[in-house]
Amino acid sequence: MKKMKKDFFKDSSVKFPAYEPWISNDDKRIVNAALDQTMLTFGPQLEKFESDFSKYTKAKYAIAVSNCTAALHLSLKALGIKEKDEVIIPDLTFVADANAILACNAKPVIVDINKNDFFLSISNLKKNITKKTKAIIPVHIYGQVCNIDEVLDIARTNNLKVVEDCAHAIGTFHKSKHVGTIGNTGCFSFYPTKNITTAEGGMVITNSKNIADKVRQLRSHGMLKSLKSRYTGGYPWVFDIVEPGYNYRLDEIRCALGISQLRRVAKINKMRKTAVSYYHSKLQNIPGIILPDLVSDKTHSYHLYTIRVTKSFGMSRNQLFKKLKQAGIRTTVYWMPIHKFTAYNKYVKKSNIKTTSKIYDEILSLPLFPNISKRHQDAVINCIKSLKNN
Numbered sequence: 001m002k003k004m005k006k007d008f009f010k011d012s013s014v015k016f017p018a019y020e021p022w023i024s025n026d027d028k029r030i031v032n033a034a035l036d037q038t039m040l041t042f043g044p045q046l047e048k049f050e051s052d053f054s055k056y057t058k059a060k061y062a063i064a065v066s067n068c069t070a071a072l073h074l075s076l077k078a079l080g081i082k083e084k085d086e087v088i089i090p091d092l093t094f095v096a097d098a099n100a101i102l103a104c105n106a107k108p109v110i111v112d113i114n115k116n117d118f119f120l121s122i123s124n125l126k127k128n129i130t131k132k133t134k135a136i137i138p139v140h141i142y143g144q145v146c147n148i149d150e151v152l153d154i155a156r157t158n159n160l161k162v163v164e165d166c167a168h169a170i171g172t173f174h175k176s177k178h179v180g181t182i183g184n185t186g187c188f189s190f191y192p193t194k195n196i197t198t199a200e201g202g203m204v205i206t207n208s209k210n211i212a213d214k215v216r217q218l219r220s221h222g223m224l225k226s227l228k229s230r231y232t233g234g235y236p237w238v239f240d241i242v243e244p245g246y247n248y249r250l251d252e253i254r255c256a257l258g259i260s261q262l263r264r265v266a267k268i269n270k271m272r273k274t275a276v277s278y279y280h281s282k283l284q285n286i287p288g289i290i291l292p293d294l295v296s297d298k299t300h301s302y303h304l305y306t307i308r309v310t311k312s313f314g315m316s317r318n319q320l321f322k323k324l325k326q327a328g329i330r331t332t333v334y335w336m337p338i339h340k341f342t343a344y345n346k347y348v349k350k351s352n353i354k355t356t357s358k359i360y361d362e363i364l365s366l367p368l369f370p371n372i373s374k375r376h377q378d379a380v381i382n383c384i385k386s387l388k389n390n
């Protein structure tokens with residue numbers, strides 16, 4: 001039997017974790033080699049990671065940054081989002097979207113989601129567009145391509161920018177385009193639970209040279225010259241800053257890991273798909289359990305498998321969570337909606353959050369990672385089934 005990685009939280013009752021990272025021997029070799037370089041940041045691994053990523057997504061430009069939150073922040077900055085502007089986000093997303101908007105001193109406008117696919121509700125989106133609205137951040141939630149065509153139509157009609165949140169969606173395509181290349185920019189996360197990881201890390205992709213140049217500058221303090229160009233001509237310490245930026249760089253060690261992980265993204269997503277298909281076939285027809293709508297594999301990266309626990313299951317989502325926990329199975333909820341947080345509550349209109357409030361009480365994401373075993377999945381499946389039968 002495969003040895004389980006140690007539980008960091010020292011919870012010895014966890015027999016079946018929600019997630020395990022997959023760091024291969026190749027990953028370790030390439031990271032070790034990067035540690036021998038003279039440049040530990042802004043070197044050849046960064047150049048290669050960005051070039052591999054733009055080849056994979058067929059985006060003209062890829063700019064690696066320290067995490068997806070930084071990618072979102074820099075995208076909004078590069079698109080000119082500023083104080084008093086409004087940016088629309090779905091209520092069911094990670095707080096990073098709201099934080100990136102607030103980091104531009106702009107206002108997040110939180111809108112409702114659809115009941116079945118959890119995408120941003122188009123009717124609610126339309127109702128919330130004002131003169132101050134400047135951008136929309138649609139989220140390819142759980143790895144599935146969202147209603148991006150409709151969002152784009154509305155954006156065109158109202159002259160709005162679109163920043164795609166692709167944190168879950170490496171390997172997700174829409175009509176043969178990789179997500180992130182449809183709107184003005186796409187933002188990816190390489191956080192440990194994501195389909196590929198650099199521990200912490202992110203990427204902005206875009207087809208616009210102006211946006212790419214701006215993101216690249218702001219990523220490194222706003223410097224108008226790259227490190228390479230400073231050291232290959234003139235005086236390295238002479239460079240100008242017109243607009244102050246941030247230190248959102250991704251170091252060489254993380255870029256090396258990203259290169260290696262990206263090489264097997266197709267394999268990773270295929271393994272995830274196999275695990276998802278197994279859950280999907282075994283969890284059919286359990287009264288009260290609603291399974292996610294799975295579409296064709298091209299349009300999904302299978303990042304999360306999220307079920308809904310409804311009244312006829314005979315037990316609430318929280319009760320099911322507790323029962324699974326007692327059986328040593330760790331599950332979680334993605335996410336507590338934005339409207340529930342103290343920091344964002346003042347941006348919420350009650351009429352905008354009806355569906356999210358209901359859905360939030362029902363969702364539960366089951367353990368999922370590329371190397372998950374049948375034994376692990378069977379434990380989850382059998383536990384859910386046995387609870388229904390009691």
Ligand SMILES: Cc1ncc(COP(=O)(O)O)c(C=O)c1O
Nearest residue numbers: 067068069094096167189190191
């Ligand atoms: C949908 C979504 N957007 C953005 C982020 C932020 O990513 P990062 O942790 O890389 O900043 C996450 C992270 O979990 C996410 O799930």
